[in-house]
Amino acid sequence: MDNFTNETMDTRQLPQFETVAFESLQAKYAWVVFANLMVRIVLLVLAPLVLSRIKPELFDSQLWMILAVVLPVLVLFMSLISYIGFKKKGFAFRNHDVLFRNGIIATNTIVIPYNRVQHLALHEGILSRYFGLATIEIFTAGGSSSDIVIPGIAKEQAENIKQLLMGKIQKQL
């Protein structure tokens, strides 16, 4: 018990990850998200149209009615998910670790200490490149569930972050 009280005294002064101010993704990245969403919506709407051309006998008026109700709801739902997903993503680089927050229903916060980072990757999608954005992927030894993928960072900032992280990794050794 003595040990415990001692511990709480000590740890209360520790930096708290939950109070960190998260930096949100670049506003331009919203366009990338939007474009991806559009592609999906177009595909979703096109699929029944194409199918009705190929197999008209499958589509009676009842099915069209159902589709007319379901599709807008689905589209709205998808847009909402994309929007919230974009809004809730955030990242923060502290002195000793990197934090990433995401999630739509649940709020997940993943923290990777720099001395556990294995390596880094910088991706540029074709659309992201047009907007001057990049995606940073941070790998640990904990398998894919513990890797962080931060999309929508300005290219220069991403490069800087990469340099910073590489420096941190080096210093740990």
Place this chain on the structure above:
Amino acid sequence: MFADTLQKIARALWPILVIWIFKFDELNKVYFFSGAIAVFLGIALVAYLKYRNFTFYIDAENEELILQEGIFNKTNTAISLSKIQQVNINQSLVQRMIGVYGLEVDTAGSTKKEGVIKAISHALALALKARLMEVEKKGITDDMNAITADLMSEEERPFIKISLLSLLKVGITSNYIRSIGLILAFFITLYENGMNFLEQSDFDKQELDSYVNQSFAMTTIALLLAFFLLLVLVFNVIRIVLKYYNFKISKQNESLLLSFGLFNTKSTIIKPERVQITTVSQNYFQKKMNILELKIKQASSGEKEERKAVIDIPACNKIESNAILMLLFDKLAVKGLMLKPNYRKLVFALFLSIVLPLSGFLGFGYFVAPSILEFMPFVPVYVIFVGSIAYFGFRNYRLFVNDDFIIKQSGAWDIANEMIVPEKIQAITSSQLFWHKSADIGSITIHTAGGNLSFQLGDFTRIKHYMNLWLYEIETSDSNWM
């Protein structure tokens, strides 16, 4: 280098060529040829562009290997030289045909190979490998893939041997859930078939009559069940004895050497520093017989090795397991402060395991197929059985935390204690559903190189507190996780 391009294109075109040859006599149309040529050229172009855009170099200043690839979607991978675990040089058939080698760079953890360089000359591959491994002074890699055939060393002195008796004990007591599941499945199909048979043969008889028949069938089935239970037990015992016969654990400079098996002897090495998660599990019977099962998960790189990295020690008593744990951790695991899950965990488990299936069952019975409602007598049995599993699962679901160990206890019948040392943590995720915010409950997942450990719906303030503490510990110490 120019020849390399040609080789690469040839490599890329190879499968198309094969298809082309296969289809040659099937379709003999002009536009097929033109199409083939177009595809040919397209692929050649893509291959060429890919080749042009693929570069790699070693950044001597920062000690890192940099790979750049991609035509439209560009990827730039930086691998710190000191983090490289393995460098493999290999050569596939096609690569052999054109005389180049592939080089794969592997760091710990993630499932795929991180850096793959295709088609470089042998000399370059060797030079690169030498350069990449140069930094690695500790020589971890020389026996990275733990298993060696060299068992017959002089120093071998088994300090734990598992007797046939303990194996028998394990065979009788373990895999209960699986056996019960098997029996239940068997029982249900048997019952269904019996019902079908009865309905077909005695269709015009009175219901009472068929009920008598049913109860008669049930007694036979009960007999069959007992027989089946016995069969499963015997099967279980035989399987475990075959697999783990003559299980020996010996110590060999700081690592544990395991060997077991009746027909094909397997041997494995456990290195304490590579151990990530240790699980001790025991059920009620095993507790009475003083045996427990140990599972050791080591750091693995890649999915293929994952199964190899889990090491099972099927039966040992308390003293032996303590001896093994002493070797692995240098101290005994003490259960620290207890973290209980919120009651919602139980409610949710009950909802998933009882409310949902039952409402599905009833709904299906009332609206689609009323015949399945004949299984109604089984509903209370199911509710009691599953409910008690959920309840005990909830009661045993605990997280113990102290300075040296994080222990998660779980399981309804087989109670497992998963132990990890805070230094082995790679990353931590906290997660909270938005409607749990006001109740201040949430979940935590601890990622290690040997798998994840998660605890759901606990006191979120304390979870966050522990997270901060562990992060602090990891970030301030230079501890080696592998």
